[in-house]
Amino acid sequence: MRKHKKSNVAYYFLLPAGILIFLFFFLPVILTILISFTDMSSVTGFSNWSIVGLNNYFKIFVHPDSLHIFGQTMIYVSCTLIFFNVGMGLLIALLAYHLPKRVGGFFRSLWLLPRITPAVVYVLMWKMLAADAPYGVLNELFRVPFGLPTTNLLPEHAMLFCILVNGYIGASFGMIIFSSAIESISSDIMTSSLVDGAGIFDRARYIIIPQLRWPLLFVTTYQTLSLLTSFESIMVLTDGNFGTEVWSLWSYHKALNNYYGNFQYGFGSALSGLLVVVGIVFAIIYLKYFKFGELVKEPLIDEI
């Protein structure tokens, strides 16, 4: 039996997308890393900068804030990922599957609302939820009736709010992917497992979730990288104050956001460069843990 010859046509189909990805993803990364080896900033402008090698990276390592910001970033990413993006997404998908179709669909649509609301409007709503009485909803409903002292909740529990704000948005991504993955599990297995005596929970644990390994890998990896690099809702919510400065926001603040016009392109690029490294490390760990190699291996059954 002749082994099927690998065709080159596939590469031609990939070329347009490949060019776009190269131009808008790989090239900027290369440029960012190159800039991180310079001292480019508002002070030097675009014509007076010089190459400083690893000086920016050294500065990051001795910077008093680095460790704290890194820790906060890890807390933010892991909590949002585990409790919302993957956890909640899986939970809603499972629950919606077991509800009548219309009810399930209705709740899934509700969970999409945070994602489709414009970010600023959405975060503003959260700010008004947390505000001090008599303006804030949470204070008015849960503290005033009990005579408890009221405060602006946001500065006190800033990281919690960041996780909540991003979590409600993020859950819908996992929810959609897991939902469609669960739907695509063969109904034979689903029904026969119940007939064989498995309970709903057993079926979820032993049949559904193992079948979701590929979507789980995808959502976890994608959302980890997405959370590592996204900061817009944190920026609108707290602007990094109250201990919520995450790494990507730090990079943005240093390189592109300064009221007095002091943009540190070199230092900010170095921060971004480190973020790329962290992202790659995470991706490799996930791919190994979820045994990506096995998932995409050629099947052992010969083709006829």
Add this chain to the structure above:
Amino acid sequence: MKELGWSAEEIDSLPQRIAEGSYTLDDMLETCERAVDAGVVEEGHGYWHRPLKGGDFIQFYVAFGGQIYDEEQDKLVIDEDALIKCYQFQRDCVESGATPESYIGTQWNIWHNEVANGGALFFNAGTWMWADWAANYVDGGEDTLFENLGFAYEPSGIRGQKGTTLSHPLVYLVASESASGSEDQALAERLIAKMQTTERNTRHAVESGHLGVLESQDNYAPYKESEFLSAASYLLDNNFFQPNHPMYGLWFDSFWENLVSVEQGDKTAEKGASDCIKVLKLELEDQLIVK
């Protein structure tokens, strides 16, 4: 303040006493405490400084004798002593009950609504907010404002040191030919001159509550007729500016972040000050003088 027992003279003379330095920031906090104790003012509504990041806060660093910029050497300065005192003052505001602990981060619309309607005994505001309040937040417009609110310098932290205020002038820059490739520099200059006339700037100043930028405006009738602007113009006698140093943004960011930490109680004033200086030394390198 009348309810607290201050006589009309005491109230009227307050701006003067602040200008001279006989009424300091500590006096202000004491007044707040007494007001809260007497029930005249709600707890946490004694002193409402600016709720969000902004250059206004350096006024309190300067109020305690801090220096920001050394003109001779063209370098930024950080005075550890003044910094500690400034941070401690911000923390004292919270501990004395004048300001709530989770106050920073209060949204502007909430802040304006409270302050314009007399919700805070003392507050830090800008002259430009006057017009905003009269138009948008206060029934009765400017008249109500004049009746209920007063204004003065920012009190000093050191007795005997004059009160100050911060101005934030901007500079018009015309790009040179080598920078922009354009040869219309003279045209641009004429355009700027035509924009920034006594008439036009006065119109802007009156409508928005900004102080004028041209000396000729002092003698210009519509400017003089604006009660608020003529009353507030004396503040320009003892003001200072944020320095025009390219790395000032970094100075301020570090100053601000540690100020927030100290005010909220996450760090002591000493730790906040030393962290601030550590970061400044790292980021500003040779452009910093530490006192």
